[in-house]
Each structure stands twice: as C-alpha cells, then as structure tokens.
Amino acid sequence: MKIVVTSPSFSKNKTLCEEVSALFSEVIINSDGKRMKGQELIDYLKDADGAIIGTEKITEEILQNCPKLQFIGKYGVGMDNIDTEACQKYNVGIGWTGGVNRTSVAEMALSFMIGLCRNLYKTTYQLKNGTWNKHGGFQLTGKTVGIIGVGFIGKEVARLLQPFNCKILVNDIINQDQYYQEHNLIEASKEEIYCTADVITVHTPLTDQTQYLFNSDTFQKMKSTAFVINTARGKIIHAKDLQAALENQIIAGAALDVYETEPATDLDFLSHPHLICTPHIGGNAEEAVLAMGRSAIFHLNNYFNS
Numbered sequence: 001m002k003i004v005v006t007s008p009s010f011s012k013n014k015t016l017c018e019e020v021s022a023l024f025s026e027v028i029i030n031s032d033g034k035r036m037k038g039q040e041l042i043d044y045l046k047d048a049d050g051a052i053i054g055t056e057k058i059t060e061e062i063l064q065n066c067p068k069l070q071f072i073g074k075y076g077v078g079m080d081n082i083d084t085e086a087c088q089k090y091n092v093g094i095g096w097t098g099g100v101n102r103t104s105v106a107e108m109a110l111s112f113m114i115g116l117c118r119n120l121y122k123t124t125y126q127l128k129n130g131t132w133n134k135h136g137g138f139q140l141t142g143k144t145v146g147i148i149g150v151g152f153i154g155k156e157v158a159r160l161l162q163p164f165n166c167k168i169l170v171n172d173i174i175n176q177d178q179y180y181q182e183h184n185l186i187e188a189s190k191e192e193i194y195c196t197a198d199v200i201t202v203h204t205p206l207t208d209q210t211q212y213l214f215n216s217d218t219f220q221k222m223k224s225t226a227f228v229i230n231t232a233r234g235k236i237i238h239a240k241d242l243q244a245a246l247e248n249q250i251i252a253g254a255a256l257d258v259y260e261t262e263p264a265t266d267l268d269f270l271s272h273p274h275l276i277c278t279p280h281i282g283g284n285a286e287e288a289v290l291a292m293g294r295s296a297i298f299h300l301n302n303y304f305n306s
Helices: 008-012 014-021 038-045 060-064 084-089 102-117 120-128 152-164 177-182 190-196 216-221 239-247 286-305
Strands: 002-005 026-028 050-053 071-074 093-095 144-148 167-171 199-202 227-230 253-256 275-277
Touching: 002 014, 008 014, 008 286, 014 026, 014 286, 038 060, 050 286, 060 084, 071 286, 084 093, 093 286, 102 120, 102 152, 102 199, 102 227, 102 253, 102 275, 102 286, 144 152, 144 190, 152 167, 167 190, 190 216, 216 239, 239 253
Parallel strands: 002 026, 002 050, 050 071, 071 093, 144 167, 144 199, 199 227, 227 253, 253 275
Antiparallel strands: none
C-alpha cells in the first residue's frame, strides 16, 4: 500500500510522519516542501493508493491520470480545493473531519479583534520606525461584533467572545434559531451587520454566493470606525477594493490571514499600516496541526486497514 503526502505542513511535522509511517508499508513524504499543482502533482500521485491532501487542487484531470488512487485523507477543513463530484465519478473516497482546527482559527480571529481595536499593530509598526504614538484605540468589551458564517469556527468565535460582553450579531444560510437563543446571539441580515457592527469577522466557505462578498459597496455600508477580519478564504474579500477602502479611510482597518493568491506578494497592499496580515497560519497552531494530521491518518487507516 503506497501512501503519498502532498501537504508541506504535514510533512514538516515529525510526529505526524512517524504516525502515518507506522501504519503503512510505503509512505512518501513531501520533504522538499513543494507546493505542487498540475502535471507535477499528477507525477507525484500517479502511483499512490492513498494520499494526504492539504490545499492542493484535486481536479478531474488529476484523478483521471491517477487510476490507482482510491482514497484521500483531507489535512485541513476546507473542501473547496477538491472536486468532490469527480471523486465520486472515479470512485475515490474522501476522509474529512469538520471543525478539527476551530479553536486555532477562532483564537486568531479574537486576537485580530483585540489587536485592531486597541491599535496594537499600528503603534508597534510606528514605534519600530521611531514614532511614539500614545493612541490606544478602544476596548473590544461591550462593542458590536458581526459573525458571518456560524459553523464550527463561527460558533467557537462566539464562545470566546462571551467574557467581553459584546452584542453579537450572526448570519448564516442555515436556520439555527435555537442555538442563537441558547447562546444569546442575535440573528441579523448581512446588511444589518455591515451597517452596525464595530468588528465583522467572516467564517464562510468560498462559494458563488460568498466570492467577493466584501467589495467596494460593502465597505461603503460599514462604519468608518469599523474593522473587517477574514480567516476563511481569500476571495471572500476583493483585495483591491479593500486596499482602496483603507487608503480612503472608508473603514478603519482590516486583518487578513488568507488571500486571493497565495503566497501573497503585493507588498504595497500588505505594508498598509491599517492592515494586519499573516501568512495563512490561522489553523496552524501546533495542536491544530496534530489534530488535522491525525484526522487524515485516521480516515486513511479506517479505509485501508479496517
């Protein structure tokens, strides 16, 4: 049985590599840390019976050229990079556990909220360049926070916010009235959230409905003192429109962990003093890496060895 690991993050983790190697006779690790796509990914996967996939795009073309591939263990929680219909067509199973990194991402979203509200990033940036700015922003406590997407991560963000006594507005395509009532969450339309929230954090998948959900029109509706946070998928926010909104002080600031193209390279945008930017590490706390990796290993082992 040949198992191939594509994810550089998984491959860097000694514990995960040892655990998967203990279960299968032949395991190929992506020790070079390459981010593969297209023909390079086909060449890497073509002899594999099973694979541990991170963010690599698994398309019908990939599956068509990897006839031995029987099962994919998903390292991570997003499924938008895997053509699930093509997997069904070519009888390739998928093992996936939702929300396995929820705490890691939710903690980052909360830290972004505090950092933006209290002006931590901007004053750090200024002090390192010789400016002593005593403006300490405002407290997150008691403010209005909008959460768009109330799945595993959105729920965890709401839980972590409870001690801050915020007014929490929530929006999701799924009816969750009972959950909202039990946790003192206020269901609101997206328009209400745009217009009234001091901080908006988005936790939706990338779909036709959520692509560029935040654009120039959205930013115009937001309060000039408001912040937007995206730890979900890059194309939920139109980067050029966000850059214009920051430069023209239409909104007060933003925090991004995800980008339209990764790795992000637009240094003019990334260096904006009102933007906090991190390199897609929201789900990469040590505990989350182990949880995501062990989930993928569990599903592979369950498929091949049970």
